[in-house]
Amino acid sequence: MNTYYAANLLIFAGVDIIACLALNLQFGVSGVVNFSFIVFQAAGAYAAAVLSMPPDTAPDYSFQIYVGGYQLPFPLPWIGGAVAGGLLALPIGLVVLRRLRADYQAIALLVTSIIANTVINNARPVLNGAAGLVLVPQPLDGVVNTNTNSYQYLYIGLTAICVAIVWFVAARIVNSPYGRTLRAMRENELAASALGKNPTALKMVIFIVGGAIAGLSGAILVGFLQVWAPSTWLYPETIILFAAVIVGGRGNNVGAILGALLVPLGFEEVTRLLGRMNIGPPTLIPAVEWVCIGLLILGFLWFRPKGVVPEQRRVFPGAPAVEDETRWVVGKRAR
Amino acid sequence: MPGSEPMLGARDIHRHFEGMHAVDGVSIEVMPGRITGLIGPNGAGKSTYLAVLAGTLPASSGSIVFQGEDITRLPAYQRARRGLVRTFQLPSEFGQLTVLENLLVAAPDNRGESLLGALLGKRYWMPDETRLVAQARSLLKRFGLLPKESDYAAMLSGGQKRLVEIMRALMLRPRLLLLDEPMSGVHPSIVNEIAGYLEQLRDDGLTILMVEHELHMVDRLCDPVIVMAQGKVIGQGSMAALRRQPEVVEAYLVG
Numbered sequence: 001m002n003t004y005y006a007a008n009l010l011i012f013a014g015v016d017i018i019a020c021l022a023l024n025l026q027f028g029v030s031g032v033v034n035f036s037f038i039v040f041q042a043a044g045a046y047a048a049a050v051l052s053m054p055p056d057t058a059p060d061y062s063f064q065i066y067v068g069g070y071q072l073p074f075p076l077p078w079i080g081g082a083v084a085g086g087l088l089a090l091p092i093g094l095v096v097l098r099r100l101r102a103d104y105q106a107i108a109l110l111v112t113s114i115i116a117n118t119v120i121n122n123a124r125p126v127l128n129g130a131a132g133l134v135l136v137p138q139p140l141d142g143v144v145n146t147n148t149n150s151y152q153y154l155y156i157g158l159t160a161i162c163v164a165i166v167w168f169v170a171a172r173i174v175n176s177p178y179g180r181t182l183r184a185m186r187e188n189e190l191a192a193s194a195l196g197k198n199p200t201a202l203k204m205v206i207f208i209v210g211g212a213i214a215g216l217s218g219a220i221l222v223g224f225l226q227v228w229a230p231s232t233w234l235y236p237e238t239i240i241l242f243a244a245v246i247v248g249g250r251g252n253n254v255g256a257i258l259g260a261l262l263v264p265l266g267f268e269e270v271t272r273l274l275g276r277m278n279i280g281p282p283t284l285i286p287a288v289e290w291v292c293i294g295l296l297i298l299g300f301l302w303f304r305p306k307g308v309v310p311e312q313r314r315v316f317p318g319a320p321a322v323e324d325e326t327r328w329v330v331g332k333r334a335r
Numbered sequence: 336m337p338g339s340e341p342m343l344g345a346r347d348i349h350r351h352f353e354g355m356h357a358v359d360g361v362s363i364e365v366m367p368g369r370i371t372g373l374i375g376p377n378g379a380g381k382s383t384y385l386a387v388l389a390g391t392l393p394a395s396s397g398s399i400v401f402q403g404e405d406i407t408r409l410p411a412y413q414r415a416r417r418g419l420v421r422t423f424q425l426p427s428e429f430g431q432l433t434v435l436e437n438l439l440v441a442a443p444d445n446r447g448e449s450l451l452g453a454l455l456g457k458r459y460w461m462p463d464e465t466r467l468v469a470q471a472r473s474l475l476k477r478f479g480l481l482p483k484e485s486d487y488a489a490m491l492s493g494g495q496k497r498l499v500e501i502m503r504a505l506m507l508r509p510r511l512l513l514l515d516e517p518m519s520g521v522h523p524s525i526v527n528e529i530a531g532y533l534e535q536l537r538d539d540g541l542t543i544l545m546v547e548h549e550l551h552m553v554d555r556l557c558d559p560v561i562v563m564a565q566g567k568v569i570g571q572g573s574m575a576a577l578r579r580q581p582e583v584v585e586a587y588l589v590g
Contacts, residue, residue, distance in 0.1 A: 173454070176460065192440070
């Protein structure tokens with residue numbers, strides 16, 4: 001196992017963990033079925049790309065067409081990626097989350113994802129269309145030599161710092177009275193509104209927070225891959241992340257991390273290994289992968305809807321002892 | 336204590352669904368310190384009316400004044416914050432929250448309930464949380480559910496869920512409680528228990544407007560009683576007086 005492969009694995013893990021923590025805040029904790037999640041990751045990736053790239057008139061870049069090109073130093077492109085994800089959540093949220101019923105919200109968001117991808121794919125002057133952006137500079141390019149093994153470790157370290165920050169934010173939200181209100185809204189929105197909670201405002205805030213975190217995940221990814229194109233953020237990518245959160249355990253941050261490691265990363269690795277073994281026609285393995293993800297979601301929703309690591313039950317200090325009806329719970333139950 | 340100024344006055348409320356007049360020009364006044372009953376046959380528009388008062392359904396027309404303020408255009412959550420709190424006909428507990436958490440959610444003044452407050456951490460909001468846990472536990476004790484505080488609300492019986500809903504509403508310190516059939520789907524032994532709690536709350540000075548089908552409970556608790564049929568008010572007064580009105584008897588009280 002060489003350094004590049006290890007870096008690849010760890011950075012993808014970090015990006016998937018960040019994305020799953022964000023989706024868990026929206027879907028797992030708050031019940032917002034954000035089927036356009038991947039669009040926010042893409043927004044962060046594009047934003048980070050055009051913030052770090054030179055203008056498209058620069059000699060090496062003139063074969064691409066894109067807006068911006070500001071050559072901002074690290075970490076501004078990553079911060080910009082997060083801001084872009086958060087900002088994008090504002091108009092989408094205002095349109096989708098205010099008036100529609102929850103099930104229609106999910107459909108509207110799915111359609112949003114397809115529209116966004118189609119538009120960017122076909123509108124070349126904005127972000128170079130279907131060909132996408134290439135030669136995206138890596139963070140600290142020009143400051144340090146990016147072609148060394150130690151740069152790979154540096155990148156892993158930067159990703160780990162972002163994972164830690166996102167974990168901190170997600171944990172504080174989930175374990176707070178604010179998180180409790182979000183869970184109450186998930187359980188029964190009408191009852192929450194009858195108790196003085198404003199569901200639209202609650203959803204908007206978590207939509208923006210999740211969008212910003214998704215944007216950050218995209219920024220990390222594009223800085224590593226150095227390319228970003230519409231084919232990397234088709235709507236099925238969102239389904240993979242949903243599968244991860246469902247398998248890991250909705251509403252539990254540890255579950256989201258476990259899901260990120262099992263589903264997006266696990267499937268990626270297994271299909272890559274199987275691909276080397278020349279089984280059947282070349283399209284077989286990716287097709288089987290989708291069947292497996294579908295079966296995985298169905299299987300868990302049917303047999304273990306709470307996921308591998310279910311949401312923790314909150315027991316408050318001084319409470320009378322109770323029998324625990326949940327089985328093989330990982331981690332501590334009471335706080 | 337019973338006073339002379341109505342706590343809530345609703346004038347000429349209409350609510351249409353695609354041409355169907357569920358509520359057709361209903362005006363009522365709710366006097367403080369009393370349990371006002373709202374009865375009538377199925378489909379009379381009682382639950383719709385309650386929802387319009389609480390703001391969970393907008394009125395098609397009419398005006399609602401609560402404690403001297405016109406609240407007709409306010410959304411449900413803002414009415415709740417002003418002390419007008421409803422419960423639901425169907426169980427509406429937060430199932431995957433514990434009983435204690437169901438109560439804590441409803442508390443309006445917790446510093447940890449904003450995104451910023453949450454990010455500032457436990458040290459910032461724990462004093463509020465501790466105070467509210469104590470408050471919620473005293474309610475749980477009063478309603479006999481303290482041993483269940485750590486159970487998921489989804490696991491409770493129908494009657495216990497009703498009690499959780501009422502306690503949850505009380506955590507908001509409401510001025511007017513709107514109860515939609517608090518006895519429905521409840522074991523008969525708990526019906527008496529709930530009635531006892533409601534009497535206690537009334538004696539504490541809480542004003543209640545309740546939709547109810549169990550007439551012997553309406554007899555016991557409610558004065559005055561408003562009778563609705565086909566979207567209109569067809570009579571009001573004490574149960575004894577209503578029993579002497581032929582149109583009320585014909586529409587509802589027979590059988």
